[in-house]
Amino acid sequence: MNEMLTAPASTWILVCIVAFIAGFIDSIVGGGGLVQTPVLLFSFPHTPVASLLGTTKIPSFCGTSIAAYHYSKRVQIQWRLIAFIAIAAFIAALLGSHLVTIVHNEILKPIILVVLVIVAIYTYSKKDLGINKFETGPVENSIVKGVLSGLILGFYDGFIGPGTGSFLVLVFIALLNEDFLHANAHAKFVNMATNLASILYFSSTGHIFYQLAIPMAICNMLGGYTGSKMALLRGNRFIRIFFLTVVCAIMLRFAYDIFIKK
Numbered sequence: 515m516n517e518m519l520t521a522p523a524s525t526w527i528l529v530c531i532v533a534f535i536a537g538f539i540d541s542i543v544g545g546g547g548l549v550q551t552p553v554l555l556f557s558f559p560h561t562p563v564a565s566l567l568g569t570t571k572i573p574s575f576c577g578t579s580i581a582a583y584h585y586s587k588r589v590q591i592q593w594r595l596i597a598f599i600a601i602a603a604f605i606a607a608l609l610g611s612h613l614v615t616i617v618h619n620e621i622l623k624p625i626i627l628v629v630l631v632i633v634a635i636y637t638y639s640k641k642d643l644g645i646n647k648f649e650t651g652p653v654e655n656s657i658v659k660g661v662l663s664g665l666i667l668g669f670y671d672g673f674i675g676p677g678t679g680s681f682l683v684l685v686f687i688a689l690l691n692e693d694f695l696h697a698n699a700h701a702k703f704v705n706m707a708t709n710l711a712s713i714l715y716f717s718s719t720g721h722i723f724y725q726l727a728i729p730m731a732i733c734n735m736l737g738g739y740t741g742s743k744m745a746l747l748r749g750n751r752f753i754r755i756f757f758l759t760v761v762c763a764i765m766l767r768f769a770y771d772i773f774i775k776k
Contacts, residue, residue, distance in 0.1 A: 517560050525557050533730040537577030537737025542745045544679015545760040568716030572727035575709035577734030581742040585699035599660040600707035603668030607711035610672025659689045671708040679705050694753040
């Protein structure tokens with residue numbers, strides 16, 4: 515923690531600017547952690563990783579909340595479905611946050627890289643994916659598929675993190691037949707639940723540096739507000755392009771961690 519307190523003002527300004535960018539990206543398709551987390555690790559190399567991860571959860575939650583609020587005013591939210599998925603994701607994220615302090619997550623990165631490649635190819639090849647909203651069938655079927663996905667991605671967010679929002683968007687599109695706009699809105703509420711679970715865990719174990727988390731949260735909220743406004747204005751095709759861009763960026767990040775970084 516002393517490293518954060520003694521860091522120059524320029525470092526704090528850089529981190530806050532990055533928090534704004536992360537909030538902007540998160541509000542459109544998720545994946546802001548791809549930008550935010552590496553910058554904190556680079557800026558504070560001697561600070562425990564758990565403290566950095568815990569600190570990022572505060573701005574992530576705040577930015578996602580702002581975006582979710584703005585989407586809810588323009589998009590019809592399926593509250594019953596979201597409640598079931600969010601509860602499942604919350605519980606799984608608690609478990610993931612706990613296990614991240616026990617199990618090394620490097621073994622999962624090659625698997626995630628393969629999944630991201632498949633996601634990018636699938637989304638690119640399916641030109642109408644997420645452009646139109648289709649009938650989802652009985653709501654019970656959607657709840658079952660959503661809860662199972664929430665458990666998996668909730669655990670992933672607590673255990674690893676980057677790209678969770680993008681994966682949630684894909685779940686709502688590919689499994690629940692939603693368009694990008696509705697999928698993005700619903701993903702925000704589920705992502706809020708996973709972030710909240712991690713905040714509760716990391717705060718209870720003393721792994722959140724609030725002096726930095728609060729200014730980052732303000733900047734992240736501003737980014738989330740800006741991004742959600744742009745997404746609502748530009749519509750599904752804009753979100754689809756942004757989604758592909760972020761997925762490819764996350765894919766490159768994981769490839770770097772696996773094949774290049776020592």
